[in-house]
Amino acid sequence: MEAVAQPKSSAIPRQSLAAAVVERLREKILSGELPGGEQLRQEAIAEEFEISRIPVREALSHLAGEGLVKIIGNRGAVVAALSPDEIMQLFETRAVLEKYMLREAIPNITDDDLRRAEETLVQYEQSLEHDSEVKSWGRWNWSFHSALYAPANRVVMMSFLKTLNMQCDRYTRLHLFVTRDLHLAGKAHRELLDVCRTRDPEAAADAVWKHIMDAGEYLRKLIQSRRQHRSA
Numbered sequence: 167m168e169a170v171a172q173p174k175s176s177a178i179p180r181q182s183l184a185a186a187v188v189e190r191l192r193e194k195i196l197s198g199e200l201p202g203g204e205q206l207r208q209e210a211i212a213e214e215f216e217i218s219r220i221p222v223r224e225a226l227s228h229l230a231g232e233g234l235v236k237i238i239g240n241r242g243a244v245v246a247a248l249s250p251d252e253i254m255q256l257f258e259t260r261a262v263l264e265k266y267m268l269r270e271a272i273p274n275i276t277d278d279d280l281r282r283a284e285e286t287l288v289q290y291e292q293s294l295e296h297d298s299e300v301k302s303w304g305r306w307n308w309s310f311h312s313a314l315y316a317p318a319n320r321v322v323m324m325s326f327l328k329t330l331n332m333q334c335d336r337y338t339r340l341h342l343f344v345t346r347d348l349h350l351a352g353k354a355h356r357e358l359l360d361v362c363r364t365r366d367p368e369a370a371a372d373a374v375w376k377h378i379m380d381a382g383e384y385l386r387k388l389i390q391s392r393r394q395h396r397s398a
Contacts, residue, residue: 183217187225190215195234195245196336197301202247206235233333250390256334257382261375263327267315269371272362274317280363283313287355304335310355314362314374337385354380 191211194200206226212219226243229235236246248256290306293299308331315324354377361373 183221184224184228187211187215187217187221188228191225191229192232192234192332193301195229196304196332196339198336198339200245202245204245205241206243206245208242232329250386253334253337253389254382254386256330256337257378257385260327260330260334261378261382263323263330264311264315264378265371265375267318267320267323267327268362268374269367270320271315271318272365272367272370274319275314275362275365276317279313279317280359283310283359283362286310286313287359290355300339303339304331307331307335307338307355314359337389338381 191200191206200206208219208222208226211222215222226235226237230237230243234246235243237243286306286309290303290310293302293306308328311331312324312328315327318324358370358373358377362370364370
């Protein structure tokens, strides 16, 4: 007798409920399923995930700390919506810190470090070939960059940069998905890796600065254009 397919449930296992809610809501925000300005009602989220409101409240507080959610007076929690200039400021902050990190990392970088970065980049490039992998693009992007920065031995700064990259992730995905500049994304990272192989700290620092600032400026113009088109 053929088994009857059971309907899928959105219920979350009881262990680490708040962490699980954070993960699911974060992915919905980063993917654009929950757009900027969207209200996040605790009751509706709790009902969808079949849990109480307590872990939902904890999750929203955590996401607010990551900059993905804003808690606004009577409205409660809403998905953070950044202006084009604020998006550019995020990338400027990344550029300043990542330039410093790479400058500090290069004198300590080893052949093994470069090999790990190369292996990560190959996986990143492969994921860019498939739209179904879109939610992993940001993770691979950060894995590549962090492999280059790890020899700087700046644990606190690395943790902050990870959060900063997470805030940039949804805009980076949008850039790749809308413009389809997938080949250019892989090419830009490969050029950065080649500069790191020279083991010239200043050249590497300048390369990562240009890489991030160019991406930020492109995104600022893209977001500005899309929002002007919507309001026209």
